[in-house]
Amino acid sequence: MIAAVLRGPRSLAVTTVLSPTPGPNDAVIRVTAAGLCGTDYRIWTGERAVRYPLVMGHEFVGTVAGIGSAVRNIAVGQAVAVEPNYSCGSCALCREGNRNLCLSRVAVGIDVDGGFAQEATVPARCCWPAPAGLSTERLLMAEPLAVVVRAVGRAAPAAGETAAVLGVGSLGLLAVQVLRARGCRVLAVARSTRRLDLARELGAEAVALSGADDDTAAARAFSGREGVDLVIETAGTALAVEQAVNLCRPGGRVVLTGLPHEATALNFFWVVRRELRIIGSMIYQDEFPEAMRLLEAGAVQTDRLLSRTFPLDRIDDAFEAHRAPDSIKVAVIPPAD
């Protein structure tokens, strides 16, 4: 089969490799599309260390091409979205249901080979059957949507509450829609005006430009009180964490789902003074079914989020496109045979 093999920083070779052989509990997925995200980009540049050679790609969907002898949850020919993480299943965290926090968690496309290839082998329990008729392009959003479903769920929003979404990349634009589906009023806040119109089209009732506008004043005006009830932070920057605290009303909740890689100069005075709850949200536990349900119900629009697709052999171009200011989600399409 053909795979994009990362041999070192910015060194990808699209080449023929041996097809994977599934173990008894594994499934072989014929990949129909694989999305790129910031994590892939950092691995590609070498900023994030991995072992080489590696086939990256963790946001992928496809068709089940083969299953091991013990697999019962999926069948050959089924379209699936892959949950690209699996835990040990036996540690205290796993046993109490916190499998996303397992210290032995394996990330497909990061720790082991992933979906920038014609085929990928994953444990069958990582495969979530797609609702009938759901297009590959929509199914591709299942993984980032599962991240967002968890982040929003961690804030436990009530209908009629006000929410601010920080950052309007793919996660932020999905968060706007999931919050709307939960009955919240949404203020979208971003550093650039580029996608604020799109945020409005996808359901944000108001938008604010951070930096130029006084976004704290915008949050007060929008909520009609001291700030919004909850903030979903998707930007993954230290500044966004501080900003999230400033937008939130006393007694409100802040969910952080972006992963800031730098230290945050957060003034915890305000966390105590406002009695804020700051809640981390790490990927997903059991959110894929809800993500599928939202996609199937049409509660979430995805067509505006997939900016460009490239054939797998142009994956370098796909990484460049990922960094383009106007791009939201970029995906690669492996050759059919």
Ligand SMILES: [Zn+2]
């Ligand atoms: Zn990702």
Ligand SMILES: [Zn+2]
């Ligand atoms: Zn575990």
